[in-house]
Amino acid sequence: MDKVGIGIVGLGNISAAYLKAAQNFPVLDIRAVADMNPAAAKARADEFGLRAVELDALFTDPSIDIILNLTIPKAHVEVGLRAIAAGKHVYSEKPLGIVFAEGKKLVEAARAKGLRVGSAPDTFLGGAHQTARQVIDSGVLGQAVGGTAYFMCPGHERWHPNPAFYYEAGGGPMLDMGPYYITDLVNLLGPISKVLGVSTRLRDTRTITAKERAGEVIPVHVATHVSGTLVFANGAVVQITMSFDVAGHKHVPLEIYGTEGSLIVPDPNNFGGDVQLLKTGGEWEDVATDQPYWDGNFRSIGLADMAHAVLANRLHRCNGDLALHVLEVMEAFDTSSRTGHAVDITTKAERPEALSTSLVGGKLA
CATH class of the missing domain: 3.30.360.10 (Dihydrodipicolinate Reductase; domain 2)
Structure with missing residues (x-):
């Protein structure tokens, strides 16, 4: 299976849930983690056998395709814009941003560069x-x-x-x-x-x-x-x-x-x-x-769907238009x-496709 390189920014409470759940989705290749607090990044990296790097190094790493943004809400748009500027897709923890105008700026910046924005929650895929x-x-x-x-x-x-x-x-x-x-x-x-x-x-x-x-x-x-x-x-x-x-x-x-x-x-x-x-x-x-995906915590399935969508050139379900609408x-x-x-409401998000349309043998593909 082809894999998509993932870099994680923000190693707080929710990061452990993402890292555990990511093990269910082989398409996700987590290549580095970073945090404003290097000690937090190292501790989480050691826990999961990953590589901790400086923030600048993560954004410039050519092996990383998607930045997983697990920072606090008020930093979501700032980190997302930095990812877009670096030529990376970005998937954010919820909410997309704390102000609609700023969230719109992020989605439009990504669209202008042919990049993707994704955002939690992904629990509706359960x-x-x-x-x-x-x-x-x-x-x-x-x-x-x-x-x-x-x-x-x-x-x-x-x-x-x-x-x-x-x-x-x-x-x-x-x-x-x-x-x-x-x-x-x-x-x-x-x-x-x-x-x-x-x-x-x-x-x-x-x-x-x-x-x-x-x-x-x-x-x-x-x-x-x-x-x-x-x-x-x-x-x-x-x-x-x-x-x-x-x-x-x-x-x-x-x-x-x-x-x-x-x-x-x-x-x-x-x-x-x-x-x-x-x-x-x-x-x-x-x-x-x-x-x-009903019998556990799969809090990274939206990211995995986005990775598969990048490979297949289809729309991902937890997409920026949906998150901006919300x-x-x-x-x-x-x-x-x-x-x-x-x-x-001015935005016109569509219902995401039912998950069954991209399941192969009961697994996300």
Whole structure:
């Protein structure tokens, strides 16, 4: 099998998940890692038997085709532009950027040079979400009516060793968790045409309870409870709430409603879970899946799909247009909240192709 050279920038918490999952995809040849903190790069490189280099050396390495950008959100566009300037494709952790205009600049810069932009999340490629996609595409739900999407928790300061960035520009529940939910909804229902939203920030500070920095007080600069409505191009209307202010709730993560049935979709932050279908007049039933990538953490499948797409000269699923569309939608909640008006979405991302179109023998190819 041909391989694609990967260089990783940013060796924080999420990098271990990527490096473990990358072992499932032979197309990914990780040739070097780098970080602003050389000690962090060396430690992760030693853990996985990789080569740690200086940042400049990684960007100029001719054996590297794609830069995997795992830096913090506010650095995503800066690092992405540097990769493009170096003639590399770039795949970023979510979100694509923290401001729509900057994300658009990145996508346009790549297009001008004939390069690709990719971005997490890729969890919608998991077996559970591809199964839900199959159910919808079969027509059994009838005409799409709407749905609900909920992520609500007390905040990440309970468990994260360095949670301050979740409450700085680029943080908050919408930019942190919204990409999983909104991307999966686009996978299921198609692009979004309009957003109505309200965003609130009830506290100016948070107290860390994670043991590493327990008792430390950090400032809050972003909205921590975001709620509103997504209007899809196909006419479906989905209510959504993302919050770091709620002790707990009983809503399932995603529900999709049609004129002939309803569908429960599991947590879009995971690849697996139970999909359930209710046909009009019937009872809830589990939907069996024959889709792969449901029984583990495959957090690099989007990168692998991008690598295969480079080799095959096809569109990759976690593409820049999709990520930019999701970023515009997320930013629209704040705009709608400030102005009191609905916001029309200008980007026109398409539903990604179902994963089954590039599976060979049950494996991504």
